[in-house]
Amino acid sequence: MIRALLLATALTLPAATAIAQEEPGRLSLTATGEVQVVPDMATVRSGVVTEARSAAEALNANSQRMNAVFEALADAGIAREDIQTSNLQINPVWSNYSAGEQRRITGYQATNTVTARVTELEELGGTIDALVASGANQIQGINFAIEADDHARREARLRAVAELRETANLYAEALDIELGGLLEFSESGGNHPQPPVMFARAENFSADTPVAAGQLTVSVTIMGVFEIED
Known part of the structure; x- marks a missing residue:
């Protein structure tokens, strides 16, 4: 039986070699x-960061200023469907480390960021100015793109x-x-x-x-x- 298997293996080797040679x-x-x-369009990421003693106060102050940001974008001709909230956070503000004292929460920080799509690039500079004037204290970046x-x-x-x-x-x-x-x-x-x-x-x-x-x-x-x- 072992001899038969070895013989069968030996007989198949030339065929495999021939196939490899034909590759x-x-x-x-x-x-x-x-x-x-x-580029023919751009997206601008901007937002508002506020701080207060409590989380509710920080969020309330942030919301008021963000409403002004939305109004500024609308006045700049940015359609509502071209504005998207991209980040909303409330985080504690901690005291600085001091030897012998534990760090503690001294207040809260609320962050709200929106991304606006601007299709009239000649208005981009004015849009940024309007955002800052309305209360936006963060301009996180501008990305240019090609619509078509x-x-x-x-x-x-x-x-x-x-x-x-x-x-x-x-x-x-x-x-x-x-x-x-x-x-x-x-x-x-x-x-x-x-x-x-x-x-x-x-x-x-x-x-x-x-x-x-x-x-x-x-x-x-x-x-x-x-x-x-x-």
């Missing part, structure tokens, strides 16, 4: 296409494909090989993260708080596997 060689490559685009990036993404795809083809042909010539068909293909991509927005001077924001939108990068990365012909 085509592969050339795997990745390529990225990028397009620089001027279909055209830019299509251009990035075309650039990525052109780069993939050019690189594949370069390697084929350098390695003296003949490429066959495309065996595998996949895509990934998205907007490159932007650095934190600094309040840099920009002429198109008049006397309002100066904000520079700059540009965003729309990128698409593709991966292709080509067959190497004998």
Whole structure:
């Protein structure tokens, strides 16, 4: 029985070797296409932080000032559906550590943050000014974005494909090989993260708080596997 099994194993080895030899060689490559685009919208995170002896007092004071913030956003032309509460917290305020004394709660801090979507970028500086004037004492950041990036993404795809083809042909010539068909293909991509927005001077924001939108990068990365012909 053992001899029969060994014989069967020996007989199957040439077939497995032949199959492995028939596997085509592969050339795997990745390529990225990028397009620089001027953003057409932004989101602003702002809010109010208040402190009081009790949690109820802190929240009440915060609510009053936040109502003024909502009114300021409405006066700036921001639609209600473009405003979203992104953070609401009430936290105790502790006394400083002192040797021989235990820390104790001295009051409470209420924080309320909203994210507003601004589609008129020329009004962005004025919107920030209105928020601060209404009582917002936190401006946590501005993120620029592209509302409709279909055209830019299509251009990035075309650039990525052109780069993939050019690189594949370069390697084929350098390695003296003949490429066959495309065996595998996949895509990934998205907007490159932007650095934190600094309040840099920009002429198109008049006397309002100066904000520079700059540009965003729309990128698409593709991966292709080509067959190497004998």
